[in-house]
Amino acid sequence: MTEITTKKIGGIIYSIASPDLIRKISAVKIIVPELYDEDGAPVRGGLMDPRMGVIEPGQVCETCGKPAGRCPGHFGYIELARPVIHILYVSTIKDLLSAVCHNCGRVKLTEEEIKKIKSRIDKLRKQKRWSRLSKFVKKYVYSRAKKRSTCPHCNYTNPKIEFNKPYYFFIEEGGLKRKMYPLEIRSILEKIPDGDLYVLGFHPTYSRPEWLILTVLPVPPVTVRPSIVLESGERAEDDLTHKLVDIVRTNQRLKEVITTGAPQVVVEQLYDLLQYHVSTYFYNNVAGLPKAIHRSGKPIKSIVERLIGKEGIIRYNLLGKRLNNSGRAVISPDTKIRMNEIGVPYEVAKVLTVPERVTEYNIEWLRKLVLNGPDKYPGANYVENTEGKRLAITNDNKETVASLLKPGWIVERHLMDGDIVIFGRYPSLHRMSWFGHYVRVLPGKTFRIHPGVCTPYNADFDGDEMNIYVPQTEESRAEAILLMELSNHMITPRYGELIMGGIQEVVTGIYLLTQDDTKIPINQAVDIVYKSNADEEGLERLEDFINRAKSEGRDYLTGKEVFSVFLPKDLSLTIKDVKIVNGELKEGVISSEMIKSEKGKLFLYIYNYYGKEKALKVIERIFLLGICYQYLHGITCGIGDFDIPKEAKEEIDRIIEEAKKEIDVLYEKYKKGELEGVVGRSLRDVYVDLSQKKIADALTAAGSLLIKKYIRKDTGTYIMAYTGARGKLTDVYQILGFLGQQAFRGGLVEFGYSGRNLSIFKKGYDHPIVKGWVTSNFSKGLKPWEMFFHAIPGRDALMDVAIRTSKSGYLYRRLSHSIYELIAFDDLTVRDSKGRIIQFIYGGDGMFPQKTESGTLDLEFIVNEVLKGLSDKKDKDGSSKKTKRTGRRKK
Amino acid sequence: MPKKSKKKKVEKGKKEKLRSHSEIDITQHYLVPKHEILSEEEKKELLEKYKVKLEDLPKILITDPAISKLNPKPGDIVRIVRMDPVAGESVYYRVVIEE
Incomplete structure (x- = not known):
């Protein structure tokens, strides 16, 4: 090994290159406009002079003695006949x-x-x-x-x-x-x-x-402007070379013309031409100059255009490096795979490979893969021998490669079931945007993900694409499994609750299943339990429940019993109305609060007491159970859900009418100046506040009336809104009651003409009815002006989102980059990479939100649990080494 | 340049106003946490506790209005006791530096 010396760069100075500097760094003076002679060899003193570096393999650079690839290239220069403006x-x-x-x-x-x-x-x-x-x-x-x-x-x-x-x-x-x-x-x-x-x-x-002002023009090395040999054998030169040829030719002509003492006009013409060529060589997009073009009419790409912009060298090549062993495809849901799995199409699995070292234990297996070749699925694409030489496996050479295979080689085999990959979705706004998943190779052309992981990825299936990366070394695979695997990140570091859980129909399904009066015939119960991927333990429990039901003379299982099949046997807990004793749901309905993603109190409890694997299993099973039961029910949302009797409509109209009248009275008072003022608020503010309150009250009045008396409780819409699966009850109010006040930029809709929004209103009339109060509902339909009122804040929100996402995205990028190197150490200090202290106690209180419940710690509970654990341990092995370790943090 | 001189006059007026405001003792304001300078012993203890050198601590300018009444010297450490509605009382240390 050669010794490595390190040096610290003190600074970089950018300056303008002097003519002397240009001459000094150059290897060649260029005087000949021709590139090659009759034999096709580069002309010395021409623009392809070999002293400026080599590009073809096998040649050695005349200047530095290095072969192509190692030679960085060397500058040349052109001595300009007359100075030219840069x-x-x-x-x-x-x-x-x-x-x-x-x-x-x-x-x-x-x-x-x-x-x-x-x-x-x-x-x-x-x-x-x-x-x-x-x-x-x-x-x-x-x-x-x-x-x-x-x-x-x-x-x-x-x-x-x-x-x-x-x-x-x-x-x-x-x-x-x-x-x-x-x-x-x-x-x-x-x-x-x-x-x-x-x-x-x-x-x-x-x-x-x-x-x-240029007197000497530097000529970039050939490595910067390589010539390409076309299929026809012709040479095609780079745009820069073409331009430089023009410059050299004009320059030589100008020199001749000056020395021979030609008329002033000719000199001036040539001089201007030289200026034009040099200018377009640097920047071919100058306003007021015709673009320099090829013979084909295509404009020549100048140096500036090469570097700048999205397709320039800086943003395209230097900041936008591409990498192998990765892929991207549309995603679609698959509830039958596990949450920490990902379905990979065969087509993808045949391209992405995992390098596998040949040993005497796996040589037979790998030989089979090599024999399968690159096209048959469990195959291999490349082998690498002990000398490190890579060889592509083809259908022609696969037999010979297989016979040559011996321990120490590396086989790049196709992606297979059980391989770990890194899978994620952009924009990766938090660490749960990238998980380690295990591969399941499946037919089809999309990546399959379990719908339960949509929440952390923020994915849906309306055409979303996601990305896969295949780790190539043992270390990276170990990291992916131990650090990135999905079950390690089920708890969000933001507030310490489960991010994964039931979504959509799962929530309604489980809610309906765990109603007090749900009865499921035994055969059907067995059916949905099996469909929900029950394991040995689950089936055992199902059998127990069936036996108990039979001994009680029932031919059905209650929904609560079916739900309990998937709970751990010894789980006992009470959360609000829900009571679970010894793994059986005794009382209460499992609502969105218990199982919905980003809440999931029940799953959190299982996670804390039974570990991540068990929690993941329970989530998956209950997910399927919810879907299966929901299938039996059939939940839809239709216009029929909103059929209400005529009286109801009349009653709502009356509520609106009353509110209108009350506001009329308020308006009169306001106009006459009889309104009572509030300190710090203008009279109009008071009027607006009061009238807005009347509108909001009317909306809740209409809503509660609907809920209490008229709306049917067994419709899909109501169940969805009530269970929290999708939609809110306020959406129902907007469909059957009225829309309410449309807010625009934090106030009423004040827009359009002076003193009024639309030309149909009276000028100066300041009643909410002309300032964005929509009294119609969605089932009845909006009046024309109401449609405008509704569209104004809608459009505003749309624009706002378009602007805000880019702004907040950049803001977040700056923030995350600036705190990138900060680490919280054992002594709870936060320090940067140089050991400088940023915070003396992490966050001011040393709390790690992931380990808390919504930002708080129930100390009494923790101490009790620890003490309980200690006494249990004492009973078992008599001694206890571990003392309290959670007591340090204060609330 | 008549425009510029006009502007400057306005600025001068502003400055005078500000000067009269500066007579208010900002350290008494409820948003300004308590600042105090550590004794030599406490200083040593602190550096030993966190195993850091003086330059690794967060810095505070000697001209900072919050410590102007404390007679700070460069190299002094200021203890700041802050109240946070969420995190409760937290202690922070900053080392005084010259401008």
């Missing part, structure tokens, strides 16, 4: 020309001003406030110097400079306009003394302004 620096040149005296080269500022500015720049430089510095220089130095035409140093009256896009400068001399050539501009810039450059924002040691 197109990306025109604005700087323009500013300098107007800020500087053309006669003496000093800034057009008095000594006093210079002194002041200098001290300010010194301060800003010391504080490293670069953006402030650049703003300051632009605002106070250039703008002030620009205004002066007489130089305060030599009293020379500077002529007016006119700038014409893209790179022409004109000077007014004695009332005549004259073109200013780069040579002249350069000589002015050369005159600027170093002291004044400092004031102008330059650092004279590193950058001189005359370098903004």
